[in-house]
Amino acid sequence: MIGTEKILEVKDLTVHFYTYAGVVKAIEKVSFDVYKGETFALVGETGCGKSVTARALTQLIESPGRIVEGEVYYHRDGETIDLLKLGEEEIREYRGKEIAYIFQDPQSSLDPLYSIGYQVSEALFVHKMVKSIKEGVKRAVDILRTVLMPDPEKRVSNYPHELSGGMKQRVTIGIGIANNPRILIADEPTTALDVTVQAQILNLIKEMKERYGATVLLITHDMGVVADMADRVAVMYAGKIVELADVFTIFKKPIHPYTRGLLKAVPNPLVKIERLEAIPGTVPSLINPPSGCRFNPRCNQATEICRSKVPELEEVEDGHFVACHG
Amino acid sequence: MEGMQGMSSFSNGFSSSSNLLEVRNLKKYFPLKGLFFTKGYVKAVDNVTFEIRKGETFGLVGESGCGKTTVGRTILRLIEPTDGQIIYDGRDITKFKKKDMDWFRRKAQIMFQDPYSSLNPRQTVFQIVMEPVNHHGIDVHDPEAFVIDLLEKVGLNEGHLYRYPHEFSGGQRQRIALARILSLKPEFVVLDEPTSALDVSVQANILNTLKDIQGELDLTYLFISHDLAIVKYMSHRLGVMYLGKLVEVGNSDGIFEEPLHPYTKALFSAIPIPDPEIEKRKEKLVVKGEPPSPINPPSGCRFHPRCPFAREICSQKEPELKKVGSDHEVACWLY
Ligand SMILES: Nc1ncnc2c1ncn2[C@@H]1O[C@H](COP(=O)(O)OP(=O)(O)OP(=O)(O)O)[C@@H](O)[C@H]1O
Ligand SMILES: Nc1ncnc2c1ncn2[C@@H]1O[C@H](COP(=O)(O)OP(=O)(O)OP(=O)(O)O)[C@@H](O)[C@H]1O
Ligand SMILES: [Mg+2]
Ligand SMILES: [Mg+2]
Numbered sequence: 001m002i003g004t005e006k007i008l009e010v011k012d013l014t015v016h017f018y019t020y021a022g023v024v025k026a027i028e029k030v031s032f033d034v035y036k037g038e039t040f041a042l043v044g045e046t047g048c049g050k051s052v053t054a055r056a057l058t059q060l061i062e063s064p065g066r067i068v069e070g071e072v073y074y075h076r077d078g079e080t081i082d083l084l085k086l087g088e089e090e091i092r093e094y095r096g097k098e099i100a101y102i103f104q105d106p107q108s109s110l111d112p113l114y115s116i117g118y119q120v121s122e123a124l125f126v127h128k129m130v131k132s133i134k135e136g137v138k139r140a141v142d143i144l145r146t147v148l149m150p151d152p153e154k155r156v157s158n159y160p161h162e163l164s165g166g167m168k169q170r171v172t173i174g175i176g177i178a179n180n181p182r183i184l185i186a187d188e189p190t191t192a193l194d195v196t197v198q199a200q201i202l203n204l205i206k207e208m209k210e211r212y213g214a215t216v217l218l219i220t221h222d223m224g225v226v227a228d229m230a231d232r233v234a235v236m237y238a239g240k241i242v243e244l245a246d247v248f249t250i251f252k253k254p255i256h257p258y259t260r261g262l263l264k265a266v267p268n269p270l271v272k273i274e275r276l277e278a279i280p281g282t283v284p285s286l287i288n289p290p291s292g293c294r295f296n297p298r299c300n301q302a303t304e305i306c307r308s309k310v311p312e313l314e315e316v317e318d319g320h321f322v323a324c325h326g
Numbered sequence: 327m328e329g330m331q332g333m334s335s336f337s338n339g340f341s342s343s344s345n346l347l348e349v350r351n352l353k354k355y356f357p358l359k360g361l362f363f364t365k366g367y368v369k370a371v372d373n374v375t376f377e378i379r380k381g382e383t384f385g386l387v388g389e390s391g392c393g394k395t396t397v398g399r400t401i402l403r404l405i406e407p408t409d410g411q412i413i414y415d416g417r418d419i420t421k422f423k424k425k426d427m428d429w430f431r432r433k434a435q436i437m438f439q440d441p442y443s444s445l446n447p448r449q450t451v452f453q454i455v456m457e458p459v460n461h462h463g464i465d466v467h468d469p470e471a472f473v474i475d476l477l478e479k480v481g482l483n484e485g486h487l488y489r490y491p492h493e494f495s496g497g498q499r500q501r502i503a504l505a506r507i508l509s510l511k512p513e514f515v516v517l518d519e520p521t522s523a524l525d526v527s528v529q530a531n532i533l534n535t536l537k538d539i540q541g542e543l544d545l546t547y548l549f550i551s552h553d554l555a556i557v558k559y560m561s562h563r564l565g566v567m568y569l570g571k572l573v574e575v576g577n578s579d580g581i582f583e584e585p586l587h588p589y590t591k592a593l594f595s596a597i598p599i600p601d602p603e604i605e606k607r608k609e610k611l612v613v614k615g616e617p618p619s620p621i622n623p624p625s626g627c628r629f630h631p632r633c634p635f636a637r638e639i640c641s642q643k644e645p646e647l648k649k650v651g652s653d654h655e656v657a658c659w660l661y
Contacts, residue, residue, distance in 0.1 A: 045525040045526065045527060046525050150615075164616050165616075166616050167616075194389035194390050194552070194616070194617075195389065195552070195554075195593060195596040195597055196389065196592055196593060196596045196612075196613050196616075197616055198596065199595075199596035199610060199612050200612055200614075202598075203610075203612060221525070221526070222598065223526075223600040224555075224597060224598030224599055224600045224605065225598050226600075226602075227598060227599060227600050227601055227602040227604075227605040227606070228598040228599075228602075228605045228606065230602075247602045248602055248603065251600070251601060251602055251603075252603075261527060262526065262527060263600070264530075265526045265527045265529070265530040266526050266555075266600045267530075267555040267556055267558065267559045268555060268599060268600055268601065269554050269555040269558050269582070269594070269597055269599065270599055270601075270604065272558075272579070273559055275534060275537075276530040276533060276534060276559065277530065278527060278528070278530035278531035278534060279527035279530075280531075282495045282497065282498075282528065283525070
C-alpha cells in the first residue's frame with residue numbers, strides 16, 4: 001500500500017528557544033523518515049516538541065527560537081532539497097504549496113477581516129495558481145465544495161466569525177489543499193472540535209489524501225486518532241523521539257517504558273477497566289532536562305546508565321526503532 | 327423491552343429511597359439582552375430529569391455547549407434555575423433560604439476544569455485548603471494536622487504545605503483543589519471536566535485518586551466530561567445530553583453495551599478507539615452537520631436534522647424519556 005520511497009528525511013533536527021529563564025531545548029536530534037503516500041503520526045504529551053518539530057521542517061521557527069542543527073531533505077522527482085538551507089524567499093515557494101499546514105486553532109489561522117473566499121483565493125494567488133484574486137474566488141467555491149462545506153456558493157462571501165468551528169476547520173483544510181500539496185502537515189487538526197465533528201474532519205483528511213495522493217504528517221496527542229489515521233508513528237517525550245514503528249507494532253508490541261506507560265494510561269471505551277495505570281511524576285523542564293535518558297526519573301526500570309548516557313534511537317527489528325538502554 | 331414500559335412509574339417511586347439527588351424538569355434559560363427588550367433565550371438546559379443515587383458516580387456527557395456545566399452549576403444553585411425541582415436528600419433546595427443554603431453549601435461542592443484560575447496565587451496551600459473551613463466558621467483543633475491529613479488523602483504531603491500554586495504542575499493543582507473541597511467533608515461533589523486540561527499520564531493519576539477517596543469518604547459524584555472513555559471508566563450511571571436535553575440515561579455498562587439513541591450511537595461511533603486493529607476496521611456512523619444553536623433549537627426532537635433515522639413525527643413532536651430497560655431510558659421516537 002505505502003511505497004518505500006522516502007519523501008522527507010529528517011536528521012538530527014534540534015531547536016532551542018533563548019528565553020530569559022534560560023535556553024529551552026525544545027527538540028534534540030530528532031530524526032525520522034517519511035515515506036511517500038503514508039500518514040506519519042507524531043504523538044506525545046503537551047510540550048514534548050511535536051509542533052516545534054512540524055514547524056521547523058519549513059523553517060517556521062520564530063525568535064527567540066532557532067534551528068541550531070539538522071537537515072531536512074525533501075525528495076521530489078529525483079531531486080533532493082535540504083529545506084533548512086533555503087533562503088526565506090525560496091522556502092516560501094514550498095511552504096503553503098508543496099508542503100502545506102493545517103493548524104489546531106482555525107480561529108488564529110484565518111484572518112477575521114477577509115471573507116473566506118478571499119483567503120482561499122489568496123493562497124492560490126501567491127503561488128501563481130490563478131491570475132487574479134477574482135479568478136481565485138471562483139476556484140474557491142470548488143475547493144470549499146471539495147471539503148464538504150455546505151452551501152459553498154453562499155459561504156465564500158462569509159467571514160470567519162460567521163462560521164462554526166467545524167466549518168472554519170474545513171476552510172483551513174481547503175486552504176491547505178488548495179495548491180494540491182505533496183505533503184500535508186496537520187497539527188492537531190481536530191483538537192478544538194467535538195468528536196462528531198472530529199470524525200467528519202478526519203474522514204475528510206483521509207479522502208483528500210486518497211484523492212490527491214498526498215503524504216500526511218499528523219500531529220496529535222490522542223492515541224485513538226493515531227490508531228485511526230496513522231500508518232507509522234513516532235512517540236515523542238521531552239523533545240526526543242523515544243520510539244518509532246508502524247502503528248500496529250506501536251500498539252501491540254511497544255518497547256519503550258514511556259510508550260508502554262502512555263498506552264496503559266489511556267482509557268479504552270470498549271474495555272471495562274478496573275484501574276488505569278498512571279505514569280508517576282511529571283514531564284521535566286526542558287531548560288534543565290534530566291541527564292541521560294530524559295524519561296529516567298519517571299521510569300521504573302531505570303539503571304545507572306540511564307542517568308548518565310543518552311540512549312540512541314536504534315533499530316531493534318525491521319522498521320522498529322527504540323531509544324532505551326533497557 | 328416493550329413490556330417493561332408500563333412499570334416506569336412504579337420503579338421511579340421504588341428507587342427514590344436511595345437517591346441522594348433528584349432533578350425534576352430542570353430548566354435554565356439565559357436571557358439574550360437586546361437594547362430595550364429581552365430578545366429571546368438561550369435554552370441551555372430544557373426540562374432535564376434524572377436522579378443520582380447515594381455513593382455512585384453519575385456521568386454527564388455530551389458535546390460542547392450542550393448544557394453540562396449549566397446542569398452542574400444549577401443543581402448547586404451557583405446559578406438559579408429558571409424552573410424545576412432539585413431534591414437533595416429529600417428536600418427541595420430551590421426553596422432553601424440562607425440558613426439551609428449554608429448547610430447545603432457544605433454538603434455539596436464543585437471542582438472546576440481549570441487548575442490555573444481556580445486557586446488564589448497569593449495564598450499558600452495551607453491557606454487555600456483552610457479557606458472554606460474558616461469561611462463557614464468551623465472550628466478545627468489542629469489546623470496543620472488537619473490540612474496534612476487532607477493533602478495525604480489526595481496524594482500530596484506535608485512538604486507542600488507552605489508552597490504557592492505557581493510551584494505546582496496542573497495535576498498537582500487539581501489535587502490542591504480537591505483537598506480544599508474535601509475540607510468541608512462534603513457528601514456530593516460535582517466534577518466538571520476535572521482532567522480535561524491535563525495530559526493523559528497525569529489524568530490517570532487524578533482519576534484513580536478520585537475513585538479511591540470516593541469509597542473512603544462515601545462520596546457521591548456528578549462527573550461531567552465530553553470524553554466518553556473517561557466517563558466509562560468513572561461512572562456507574564450515565565446521562566447523555568444533546569442541546570439542553572437529556573436524550574438517554576441509565577446504567578453506564580448497559581448504555582455502553584447497547585446505546586439506543588441515534589445521537590448516543592453517533593457519539594460512541596465517533597470516539598476513536600486506541601487500538602488500530604479495531605479502529606481501522608470499524609464501521610463508522612458519521613453524522614452530518616454540527617449541533618445547532620440553543621437559541622432557536624429545532625422543533626420536535628432536537629437531533630432530527632442530523633439524524634439518519636428521522637421520520638415525520640421527529641420534527642413535529644418532542645419525544646419524552648421512556649423506560650426501555652430496568653435502568654435505561656431513552657428519548658427517541660424509534661423506541
Ligand atoms: N516561543 C517559545 N518560547 C519558548 N519556548 C517555547 C516556544 N515555543 C515552544 N516552546 C517550548 O518548546 C517545547 C515544545 O513545544 P511544542 O509546542 O512543540 O510542544 P507540543 O508537543 O506541540 O505540545 P502541545 O501538545 O501542547 O501542542 C515546550 O517546552 C515549549 O514550552
Ligand atoms: N451565563 C451565560 N449566559 C448566556 N448563555 C450561557 C451562559 N452560560 C452558558 N450559556 C450557554 O448555554 C449553553 C450551554 O452551556 P454550558 O457551558 O452549560 O455547556 P457545556 O455542555 O458545559 O459545554 P462545554 O463542553 O463546552 O463546557 C451554551 O450555548 C452556552 O453558550
Ligand atoms: Mg503543539
Ligand atoms: Mg462545560
